[in-house]
Amino acid sequence: MTDPLLVFLVERAPYLLFVLPVTAGAYFMLAQRNILLSFVGLYLIQTGVIFFFILLSVRQNATIPIILEGSSAPYINPLPHALMLTAIVVGVALLGVALSMMRRIQIEDGTLQENVRHREPRKPARGKP
Amino acid sequence: MTSLYPILIFLVPFGGALLCAIVGWWWVRAARLIALTTLGLMTGLALAAGGKVLATGSLHTHLGGWAPPLGIEFVMDPLTVLMAVLVSGGAFLLLLGMRTAVSTELEGRETAFHALTLLLVTGMTGMVMTGDLFNMFVHLEVTSLSAYALAGSGRPGAARAGLHYLLIGSLGASLYLLGVGFIYAGTGTLNMADVAARLADAPPQLAVMGAALIAGGLGIKMALFPLHGWMPAAYSACTTPAATLMAALVTKVAAYALLRILVWVYGASWFAGDLSLLLGALGWAGAVAMVAAGVLAFAQNDLRRMLAYSSVSQMGLIAIGISLANRDGLTGAILHITSDALMKGALVLAASAAFTRFGISRIDQLGALRGRAPWTIAAIAVAGISLIGLPPLAGFFGKWYVLMGAIEAQRWGFVVAIVAGTLATAAYVFRIMEPLLFASGAPASAASADPRPPRTVPQAGPAIAAAGFALALLLLGLFNAPLVSALVRAALPEGF
Numbered sequence: 001m002t003d004p005l006l007v008f009l010v011e012r013a014p015y016l017l018f019v020l021p022v023t024a025g026a027y028f029m030l031a032q033r034n035i036l037l038s039f040v041g042l043y044l045i046q047t048g049v050i051f052f053f054i055l056l057s058v059r060q061n062a063t064i065p066i067i068l069e070g071s072s073a074p075y076i077n078p079l080p081h082a083l084m085l086t087a088i089v090v091g092v093a094l095l096g097v098a099l100s101m102m103r104r105i106q107i108e109d110g111t112l113q114e115n116v117r118h119r120e121p122r123k124p125a126r127g128k129p
Numbered sequence: 130m131t132s133l134y135p136i137l138i139f140l141v142p143f144g145g146a147l148l149c150a151i152v153g154w155w156w157v158r159a160a161r162l163i164a165l166t167t168l169g170l171m172t173g174l175a176l177a178a179g180g181k182v183l184a185t186g187s188l189h190t191h192l193g194g195w196a197p198p199l200g201i202e203f204v205m206d207p208l209t210v211l212m213a214v215l216v217s218g219g220a221f222l223l224l225l226g227m228r229t230a231v232s233t234e235l236e237g238r239e240t241a242f243h244a245l246t247l248l249l250v251t252g253m254t255g256m257v258m259t260g261d262l263f264n265m266f267v268h269l270e271v272t273s274l275s276a277y278a279l280a281g282s283g284r285p286g287a288a289r290a291g292l293h294y295l296l297i298g299s300l301g302a303s304l305y306l307l308g309v310g311f312i313y314a315g316t317g318t319l320n321m322a323d324v325a326a327r328l329a330d331a332p333p334q335l336a337v338m339g340a341a342l343i344a345g346g347l348g349i350k351m352a353l354f355p356l357h358g359w360m361p362a363a364y365s366a367c368t369t370p371a372a373t374l375m376a377a378l379v380t381k382v383a384a385y386a387l388l389r390i391l392v393w394v395y396g397a398s399w400f401a402g403d404l405s406l407l408l409g410a411l412g413w414a415g416a417v418a419m420v421a422a423g424v425l426a427f428a429q430n431d432l433r434r435m436l437a438y439s440s441v442s443q444m445g446l447i448a449i450g451i452s453l454a455n456r457d458g459l460t461g462a463i464l465h466i467t468s469d470a471l472m473k474g475a476l477v478l479a480a481s482a483a484f485t486r487f488g489i490s491r492i493d494q495l496g497a498l499r500g501r502a503p504w505t506i507a508a509i510a511v512a513g514i515s516l517i518g519l520p521p522l523a524g525f526f527g528k529w530y531v532l533m534g535a536i537e538a539q540r541w542g543f544v545v546a547i548v549a550g551t552l553a554t555a556a557y558v559f560r561i562m563e564p565l566l567f568a569s570g571a572p573a574s575a576a577s578a579d580p581r582p583p584r585t586v587p588q589a590g591p592a593i594a595a596a597g598f599a600l601a602l603l604l605l606g607l608f609n610a611p612l613v614s615a616l617v618r619a620a621l622p623e624g625f
Contacts, residue, residue: 053310
């Protein structure tokens with residue numbers, strides 16, 4: 001006797017690689033009051049999306065997509081890997097921009113906590129040229 | 130036909146950005162010159178390509194010589210021409226108009242600012258031209274990363290607002306990428322034309338999920354209600370040059386991307402069938418945005434916050450136009466993307482000039498401009514009248530077409546929302562105009578009549594930019610009929 005829900009879950013178990021990081025990331029983004037942890041949440045979501053693409057390319061009993069002479073073995077789809085390589089590069093650029101901004105916030109406010117979340121940003125010193 | 134124009138228009142600002150960063154490192158004054166030359170050259174190329182598109186039909190560049198479903202292609206159809214001229218010409222006029230703002234608010238960072246501006250334009254050009262869904266994501270991120278850096282630099286407090294923008298904006302980009310993943314899972318291809326051809330055979334749940342995720346992701350980028358929260362905060366915290374670029378161009382290009390994917394990739398048969406629920410949600414979000422953001426704009430006292438809410442409200446009209454899914458609605462949405470970019474460009478540039486030259490950022494202080502900044506006031510007047518939607522200015526036609534489309538589709542709720550949103554628009558535009566035009570306007574204007582003397586002598590740049598935007602709004606209005614038939618209607622796919 002098999003529970004249909006159990007079958008569903010087992011068949012799609014690899015997709016947990018996508019679901020878990022995205023769920024954890026959404027939790028971090030929504031529940032954390034620290035900008036750094038919110039950003040970690042965003043990064044987890046991006047990682048989950050990358051896993052999603054990689055999962056699309058997987059085939060059973062397949063090998064790497066290098067075609068040798070005389071070999072007729074099935075190979076995995078290389079395109080999602082190429083796409084995600086680009087997405088990872090974009091993610092690293094994002095990490096750089098975000099970290100440099102966090103450094104400025106740390107210098108300006110002395111904290112990365114979100115206690116000023118729903119308040120107006122501080123007014124600039126008007127008189128200063 | 131194959132042509133090098135599309136890739137050339139993209140490479141010019143990219144090369145300009147690199148040149149700007151390298152030369153500007155030693156010679157700061159050259160940065161602005163390089164940026165202006167680049168954008169001018171790009172506008173010329175876009176116009177030349179436009180002539181060619183009108184004469185011979187769409188232009189294609191196959192990158193690396195790989196033919197489309199396998200390779201990435203850049204496409205210029207009549208609508209792309211409109212957007213490319215808007216992005217390059219608009220950025221040129223904006224940069225021309227904000228010399229003082231850049232030199233006072235970003236002192237010592239001029240080189241970085243100009244290089245980032247060119248990168249921003251590069252990304253937006255790529256989004257406009259690309260014929261590939263994943264390539265669109267890359268250009269979306271190029272645009273966004275430049276925008277985050279622009280938004281986060283300068284004033285104290287800008288970094289925090291910029292980082293909030295980064296968190297929510299990158300979430301949008303991730304949603305978009307996930308949506309592309311669903312489409313790829315359903316069709317096995319990424320080229321837009323190829324996806325459009327194969328989508329009919331794809332499992333509908335994958336296609337609908339992809340469309341919903343893409344609409345959600347780009348909805349964040351275009352500040353569509355209720356995903357607009359980042360925009361007023363970012364606009365009022367960042368420097369005025371950054372706010373000017375973002376308000377005028379970035380959200381509009383995101384709206385274009387959504388329109389391009391929904392209308393050209395999915396198309397009429399999906400609009401009538403499985404996507405109708407999504408389109409309904411889009412339309413009602415737009416209707417609520419038009420009215421609620423219009424009222425919120427009226428309630429603001431900070432000029433730039435008011436303009437940000439005005440953008441949210443106008444974006445609502447564009448969303449209604451897309452969701453109507455008929456010829457008039459889509460024509461109106463495209464026209465309104467163009468005219469709102471020009472109107473917001475003129476208004477935010479005027480707000481930037483008022484802030485840097487006279488220290489004015491609140492609406493009740495605007496009376497101090499009277500008699501001292503005629504070009505700024507003229508720009509506000511023309512763009513304001515266009516924003517309300519009075520003919521013959523461009524703002525009228527977008528609204529008119531969307532209204533016609535709503536009546537044709539018999540969506541009376543949308544008709545009511547458009548009319549109510551227009552009334553709110555008129556109310557907040559008059560709130561800006563009143564202290565500018567009448568001495569006895571707001572009582573507060575007398576008290577703060579002279580916040581401080583102007584910091585710089587008037588220059589030719591802002592006047593040329595204001596005149597350019599006003600002229601563009603007038604020409605776009607006067608020559609509306611040939612423009613619509615040559616550029617907009619000719620580009621719409623079959624079934625609309």
